Amino acid sequence: MQLVTEPYxxxxxxxxxxxxxxxxxxxxxxxxxxxxxxxxxAHFAATHNYFGGEFKLDRMSWIKTNxxxxxxxxxxxxxxxxxxVLAIWIKREAFEExxxxxxxxxxxxxxxxxxxxxxxxxxxxxxxxxxxxxxxxSGAKLERRAIQLGLRGQILANYAKNWIVKIExxxxxxxxxxxxxxxGCAELITPRExxxxxxxxxxxxxxxxxxxxx
Numbered sequence: 001m002q003l004v005t006e007p008y009x010x011x012x013x014x015x016x017x018x019x020x021x022x023x024x025x026x027x028x029x030x031x032x033x034x035x036x037x038x039x040x041x042a043h044f045a046a047t048h049n050y051f052g053g054e055f056k057l058d059r060m061s062w063i064k065t066n067x068x069x070x071x072x073x074x075x076x077x078x079x080x081x082x083x084x085v086l087a088i089w090i091k092r093e094a095f096e097e098x099x100x101x102x103x104x105x106x107x108x109x110x111x112x113x114x115x116x117x118x119x120x121x122x123x124x125x126x127x128x129x130x131x132x133x134x135x136x137x138s139g140a141k142l143e144r145r146a147i148q149l150g151l152r153g154q155i156l157a158n159y160a161k162n163w164i165v166k167i168e169x170x171x172x173x174x175x176x177x178x179x180x181x182x183x184g185c186a187e188l189i190t191p192r193e194x195x196x197x198x199x200x201x202x203x204x205x206x207x208x209x210x211x212x213x214x
Contacts, residue, residue: 001168001170001173002087002166002168003025003032003087003168003170003173003191003192004025004191004192005189005190005191005192006189006190006192007188007189007190008137008185008188008189008190009185009186009188011190011192011193014194015144015193015194015195016144016195016210016212017142017143017144018143018144018210019144019145019210019211019212020131020144020145020147020207020208020209020210021144021145021147021195021196021209021210021212022065022147022195022196022198022207022209023065023066023134023146023193023194023195023196024065024066024193024194024196025067025191025192025193025194026092026194026196028092029091029092029165030089030090030091030092030165031065031089031090031092031095031196032065032087032088032089032191033063033064033065033087033088033090033095034063034064034065034066034067034070034085034086034087034088035061035062035063035064035070035085035086035088036070036073036074036077036079036082036083036084036085036086037081037082037083037084037086038080038081038082038083038084039083039084040053040054041053041054041055041084042083042084042085042086042169043084043169045086045088045167046084046086046167046168046169049164049166049167050160050161050164050167051159051160051161051164052160052161055160057156057157057160059152060128060150060151060152060156061150061151061152061156061159061160062148062149062150062151063088063148063149063151063159064146064147064148064149065146065147065193065196066134066146066147066193067190067191067193068134068135068136068137068190069132069134069135069146069148070085071135071137071174072135072139076174076175076177076178076181077171077174077175077178078178083171084169084171085169085170085171085174086167086168086169086170087167087168087170087191088164088166088167088168089164089165089166089167090159090163090164090165091163091165094158094159094162094163096198096200096203097155098127098149098151098155098159099127099149099198099203099207100200100203101125101126101127101155102125102127102128102129102149102206102207103118103121103122103125103127103128103129104118104122104128104129104130104208105122105128105129105130105150106130108208111206126151126152126153126154126155126156127149127150127151127152127155128149128150128152129147129148129149129150129207130147130148130149130150131145131146131147131148131208132145132146132148133145133146134146137181137185137188137190138181147207177189177190195212
């Protein structure tokens with residue numbers, strides 16, 4: 001497995017406890033996002049390094065940067081239709097393009113002059129933004145918020161084929177760590193993640209990011 005990992009208890013001591021933050025594993029060239037699918041879709045993607053086959057480009061596809069949020073959403077790879085968990089490395093510049101195109105999934109008065117204006121923008125948007133409660137490995141809600149990005153249209157088409165650096169099936173790792181939950185997280189290993197910094201002030205404000213200083 002190519003993901004960089006570390007003990008969960010080491011990571012949790014370093015991350016912010018509250019606020020809206022993009023928590024991710026990334027380097028200068030790429031950032032890791034997670035998705036979980038049924039085997040037919042996931043195995044095709046992991047084998048061919050792009051999404052094709054039974055993958056539907058006419059449906060919104062949600063990506064998550066935070067491993068533990070993906071674990072909550074997929075039930076650690078146990079939910080029907082989410083049995084295979086993928087780590088997908090995409091280009092950093094592509095991720096920035098996604099962030100630049102976001103429209104909040106709920107009305108934010110500070111960003112739109114009226115609810116009707118927001119509804120029009122949302123209807124034609126190619127990236128939908130949701131901030132959901134982040135979760136402890138046990139599934140308990142945290143005060144910190146985790147980002148979800150829903151892709152469709154040309155953005156989704158680019159993501160599926162043009163923006164991917166590599167795809168890895170991490171289901172075996174997920175199943176191993178699900179067993180380590182029994183240790184009270186003392187033996188839990190997770191991908192090493194830090195707060196992703198967005199440099200562009202306008203995008204920061206549009207996303208509603210919280211300030212974080214290490």
